[in-house]
Amino acid sequence: DTGVSQDPRHKITKRGQNVTFRCDPISEHNRLYWYRQTLGQGPEFLTYFQNEAQLEKSRLLSDRFSAERPKGSFSTLEIQRTEQGDSAMYLCASSPILGAGSPLHFGNGTRLTVT
Amino acid sequence: AQSVTQLDSHVSVSEGTPVLLRCNYSSSYSPSLFWYVQHPNKGLQLLLKYTSAATLVKGINGFEAEFKKSETSFHLTKPSAHMSDAAEYFCVVSTDNYGQNFVFGPGTRLSVLP
Numbered sequence: 001d002t003g004v005s006q007d008p009r010h011k012i013t014k015r016g017q018n019v020t021f022r023c024d025p026i027s028e029h030n031r032l033y034w035y036r037q038t039l040g041q042g043p044e045f046l047t048y049f050q051n052e053a054q055l056e057k058s059r060l061l062s063d064r065f066s067a068e069r070p071k072g073s074f075s076t077l078e079i080q081r082t083e084q085g086d087s088a089m090y091l092c093a094s095s096p097i098l099g100a101g102s103p104l105h106f107g108n109g110t111r112l113t114v115t
Numbered sequence: 116a117q118s119v120t121q122l123d124s125h126v127s128v129s130e131g132t133p134v135l136l137r138c139n140y141s142s143s144y145s146p147s148l149f150w151y152v153q154h155p156n157k158g159l160q161l162l163l164k165y166t167s168a169a170t171l172v173k174g175i176n177g178f179e180a181e182f183k184k185s186e187t188s189f190h191l192t193k194p195s196a197h198m199s200d201a202a203e204y205f206c207v208v209s210t211d212n213y214g215q216n217f218v219f220g221p222g223t224r225l226s227v228l229p
Contacts, residue, residue, distance in 0.1 A: 004158070006158075033217075040222075041221060041222070042205050042219035042220055042221050042222050043159070043205075043219050044219075045217070091158060091159070093159075101147045101164055101165075101166030101167075103149055103161045103164050104149075104159075104161075104217060105161070106151075106158035106159040106160070107158050108156075108157055108158040109156075109157075109158050111156070
């Protein structure tokens, strides 16, 4: 178990640019989640995959956001035309399909700063 | 619908004294409950979880939490704080372990004074 890996750890971009983040979940985990966390707040749900299927998206996820998990393994989160309000920590988590009580396993996050 | 309230945004204790971080939840169904810890610029680490077995749950690093259904509470405790416990703590409620159904509280920042 090598844990959930996220890349990059930090990203600084100018407003209007596109950015893409990558998440590699724990290998046997079918479920993959993206969360956004702003300073002083708890994580907010963005979207969720079971294998390669994107099953749920939050209303927080505007049209500028898109996520994929093409082969049911790693996932990417792309933000187009970034805005200063997109500055946040983007967290990826994975979990197995085990029934009630399966916890989320988080990566260390990607911190995005939009200037 | 589910929700989580963490009653204190900031708790400060002296090293060696007990820690109490309070969490109340609202859920229509039998919930699973979790506590996570987050150190600066790090992801969230699972401390412990409750999933309808024993109401007193032991976690890592000496932390415990007790599920009290009548009070809809899941408070986190530790008998003796250590400097390394200083971090942000999140209480989480979930009823069916997928999608939006992990609901995070706003967090409690724990400071440990020497």
